[in-house]
C-alpha cells in the first residue's frame with residue numbers, strides 16, 4: 001500500500017537558534033524508518049516524469065522502490081549507475097526545480113522527497129565498514145583533468161571506470177572545487193566530499209594539488225612532454241564580479257568567494273586557523289543567490305547582525321527556497337528592493353557604512369524579470385562594518401590566455417559543443433568553465449558527457 005500522505009516526511013534538523021552559532025550540518029538526514037516511509041509515497045509511475053527532471057537521469061522510481069523494500073545497497077547501485085556524487089547531490093541539488101518539480105505527488109501535496117532519499121542511501125552506503133570497489137584493468141591510455149570540482153571529478157571517475165590512467169590537476173591545496181571552498185560545512189560537510197574523492201582514488205584516479213594549469217604546467221606541456229592523449233578542462237568560474245562603486249577596495253570588503261574560501265577551505269572559524277578572518281559586527285551581503293545566502297549564514301555564525309541587500313523583491317530572489325527559509329529562520333535580515341551606491345570608509349580606510357537607495361519594480365526586462373528602478377530621494381546609509389559582494393562569477397582567463405587555439409565565448413566561457421569538444425584538438429571542457437556559474441549536477445553531467453566523448457576520441461584515434 002503506498003503512503004498517501006500529502007506531506008514529505010520532515011527531515012530532522014538543528015534548531016535555528018542553536019545552528020546559527022555553529023558550523024555543524026543543519027539537516028540531520030532520515031532514519032531507516034523515515035526513509036522507508038517516505039519511499040512508500042512513490043507511485044512508481046509508468047512514464048517516470050521525475051527522471052526527465054534529473055540532468056543525469058537517475059532511475060528514480062527504481063531506486064526508491066529498493067528503499068521501500070529496505071534494500072539500500074541495491075538502491076545505491078541504481079543511483080551510482082548515473083551519478084558519481086550522490087551524497088553531494090542529495091544535499092545540494094536544486095531538487096525543487098528538477099526531479100521533484102516533475103513528481104506527480106507534487107500536483108496535490110508535496111512531491112516525494114527524492115533528494116533526501118538519495119542522500120539517505122548514499123550516507124548509509126558510506127557508513128558501511130567495508131565497501132567493495134572493483135578496480136578496472138588499465139587500458140594503457142592517459143588523460144589529464146584540469147580542476148577537481150564536480151565536472152572534473154565526474155569526468156575522471158567515468159574514465160577511470162573504463163581503465164584510463166587519469167590525473168586530476170588542482171590549483172588549490174585540496175580537491176573538490178566549490179564543494180570544498182564555496183559551499184559551507186553546515187550544508188555540505190567536507191568529510192562527505194573527501195569520502196567521494198577517496199572513492200575515486202580507490203578507482204585509480206591520481207590527484208595533483210597545488211598545480212595551476214597555465215602557470216605550473218601548460219596545456220601544451222600536458223599534451224606534449226607529459227604525454228596525455230586528451231585533456232578535460234573543468235576549471236569552473238571562480239573569478240568574482242564587483243559593482244564598480246566607490247569604496248570597494250576598503251578594508252572589510254570581500255568577494256563572497258574570498259570570504260567563503262577563508263571560512264570553508266582555510267577553516268577561519270576555528271580559533272587555531274592560520275588565516276583568521278576579521279569578525280565584523282554588522283555585515284551587508286550584496287546579492288540574492290545561493291552564494292549570498294551561504295555568505296550571510298556564515299557571517300551570522302560569527303555572531304554578526306547580517307543583512308542581505310538585494311535590488312529586486314523577495315519573490316525574485318534567485319536562491320533556493322530552502323536556503324532563503326533557512327537564512328530567515330537563522331535571523332538574517334532581508335533588505336530587498338535596495339541597491340548599494342557607495343561603501344563608506346573611516347580614517348583607517350575600513351568600512352564604516354554603505355549608502356543605498358530604495359528600488360521599485362518596473363516592466364519585465366530581457367530576462368523576463370521585472371526591472372528594478374531607483375526610487376527618487378530614497379538614499380539612506382546602512383550602518384555596517386563589513387560588505388560581502390555576491391554578484392556572480394566568471395571563468396578565470398588564465399587557461400585561455402596560455403592555450404593556443406582554445407576559443408572562448410564573448411563573456412569568457414570556453415567554447416565547447418554539447419559533447420564538450422573544444423576548438424583545440426584533444427581538449428574537452430565542461431561545467432561552469434563552459435556555461436558560467438550553474439549547478440553541481442549540471443557540471444557533473446557535463447563531465448560525464450565529456451568522458452564519453454574523450455573515450456570515443458582516443459579509441460578512434
Ligand code: FAD
Nearest residue numbers: 147149150151171177178182213236431432438439440443
Ligand atoms: P568548480 O566547482 O568551480 O571547480 C573548478 C576547480 O578548478 C576548482 O577547484 C579550481 O580551484 C580549479 N581550477 C581553476 N583553475 C585552475 C587551473 N588553472 N589549474 C588547476 N585547477 C584550476 N550548485 C548547486 O547545485 N547547489 C548549491 O547549493 C550550490 N551552492 C553554491 C554555493 C556557492 C558558494 C557557490 C560558489 C556555488 C554553488 N553552487 C551550487 C554552484 C556549483 O557549486 C557549481 O556550479 C559547480 O561547483 C561547478 O562545478 P565545476 O566542476 O564546473 O567547477
Ligand code: SF4
Nearest residue numbers: 054089093098099115
Ligand atoms: Fe534529483 Fe539531483 Fe538526485 Fe537527479 S541528482 S535525482 S536532480 S537530487
Ligand code: SF4
Nearest residue numbers: 042043045050103104
Ligand atoms: Fe515516484 Fe514521483 Fe517519480 Fe512518480 S513522479 S515515480 S511518484 S518519484
